[in-house]
Amino acid sequence: MNPIFIVGHGLAGAILAHSLIDEGFKVYCTDAEIDHSASRVAAGLINPFIGPKLNIPQEFRDCIEANIIFFKKWEKLYGEKLFREETLLRVFSSEHQVIKWKELSDSSEYAKSFVSEKNLNQMGISGRWGAGETKSYRLDVGRFIEKSKQLLMSMDLWIEPREAEMSSKSKQTTIFAEGYNVANNSFFNWLPFAPAQGEILELQGPHFPAVSNGTWLLPHCDDKYLSGSTWKHTDLNSGPTLEGKSEIYRKLKFIPINQFREVDHFSGIRSGTKDRNPIIGRHPTHQNLFIFNGFGSRGSTTIKLSANHLINLLVRNVELPSHINLNRFMEYYRKISP
Numbered sequence: 205m206n207p208i209f210i211v212g213h214g215l216a217g218a219i220l221a222h223s224l225i226d227e228g229f230k231v232y233c234t235d236a237e238i239d240h241s242a243s244r245v246a247a248g249l250i251n252p253f254i255g256p257k258l259n260i261p262q263e264f265r266d267c268i269e270a271n272i273i274f275f276k277k278w279e280k281l282y283g284e285k286l287f288r289e290e291t292l293l294r295v296f297s298s299e300h301q302v303i304k305w306k307e308l309s310d311s312s313e314y315a316k317s318f319v320s321e322k323n324l325n326q327m328g329i330s331g332r333w334g335a336g337e338t339k340s341y342r343l344d345v346g347r348f349i350e351k352s353k354q355l356l357m358s359m360d361l362w363i364e365p366r367e368a369e370m371s372s373k374s375k376q377t378t379i380f381a382e383g384y385n386v387a388n389n390s391f392f393n394w395l396p397f398a399p400a401q402g403e404i405l406e407l408q409g410p411h412f413p414a415v416s417n418g419t420w421l422l423p424h425c426d427d428k429y430l431s432g433s434t435w436k437h438t439d440l441n442s443g444p445t446l447e448g449k450s451e452i453y454r455k456l457k458f459i460p461i462n463q464f465r466e467v468d469h470f471s472g473i474r475s476g477t478k479d480r481n482p483i484i485g486r487h488p489t490h491q492n493l494f495i496f497n498g499f500g501s502r503g504s505t506t507i508k509l510s511a512n513h514l515i516n517l518l519v520r521n522v523e524l525p526s527h528i529n530l531n532r533f534m535e536y537y538r539k540i541s542p
């Protein structure tokens with residue numbers, strides 16, 4: 205098998221690299237440490253219930269299975285547990301959500317018990333509609349990427365960006381996992397990406413559970429917590445901003461925020477897409493070039509299963525599922541190709 209060259213070592217490039225190595229491929233990775241990349245700030249929350257409607261996303265269970273298999277193997281090999289189950293208190297904002305939760309409790313393993321307003325108040329949380337204990341997961345994105353780079357370097361599979369520029373011009377199979385910087389990739393920037401800037405606060409405070417009412421507070425390390433995040437589709441490179449910070453504080457009024465102290469403030473740019481699904485596949489003309497991108501706000505959930513789908517295409521010639529397949533946007537390519 206010819207080696208595969210991966211451009212971008214965020215969460216997508218890193219998971220893909222190790223998934224390909226597990227399949228027996230030789231891979232080379234590079235990363236130019238572009239400012240504002242998403243994985244450097246990601247909280248790694250894997251939440252089964254998305255948005256105010258508490259919908260469970262497509263393929264959620266398969267995504268979790270794929271992560272569990274991958275990170276169990278990782279733990280066995282390197283002795284580090286980076287993926288774990290975590291109970292998240294979902295504080296409801298309407299009666300509608302309470303009704304939906306009752307339905308979910310009967311049908312979904314991810315909806316655990318209901319928590320009354322009184323019990324929430326005892327924890328210092330306001331929520332007149334109560335909350336639901338959600339079976340969610342957390343991935344330590346920062347540590348995974350750090351360890352992945354160390355391993356690739358120790359295996360001589362890491363290429364510095366300048367050297368990589370030359371390799372990417374050759375005929376070798378190249379997979380671009382560049383996050384929002386796909387906008388500067390002349391092979392793939394015709395695809396309908398919809399990047400969004402997001403901000404996170406790092407706080408320090410008393411013992412507190414993982415909790416969310418749309419804005420979350422998540423235990424991070426020691427007595428530190430991550431909280432966020434915001435959404436902005438303009439001024440992508442502007443963060444972190446005062447507006448972003450104020451917005452998070454405003455939305456955190458449901459917890460005793462005055463007991464927390466600010467430690468840090470970050471921002472990053474999510475590489476979202478027009479239809480909110482990843483974009484994966486082979487370039488329509490340059491058959492050695494592939495894209496692995498568009499993981500939006502849910503990379504920790506979807507990247508591993510998406511990597512499995514891409515490997516199925518590369519190794520077994522199995523067509524990618526239509527909702528993530530680059531082919532669904534061929535009309536955009538026809539518009540720009542002569």
Ligand SMILES: Cc1cc2nc3c(=O)[nH]c(=O)nc-3n(C[C@H](O)[C@H](O)[C@H](O)COP(=O)(O)OP(=O)(O)OC[C@H]3O[C@@H](n4cnc5c(N)ncnc54)[C@H](O)[C@@H]3O)c2cc1C
Binds near residue numbers: 213216247365475499
């Ligand atoms: C504030 C915020 C909070 C988030 N929280 C969560 C969360 O709780 N749960 C969750 O699932 N997701 C979360 N996300 C989303 C998650 O971070 C992304 O889905 C995921 O990190 C995307 O990874 P990626 O590798 O595709 O992109 P990126 O992380 O952007 O990585 C791309 C990498 O490619 C490199 N690169 C780019 N271009 C080049 C080039 N030409 N040459 C070499 N290197 C290049 C960059 O330096 C970068 O390292 C959050 C995002 C933000 C912004």
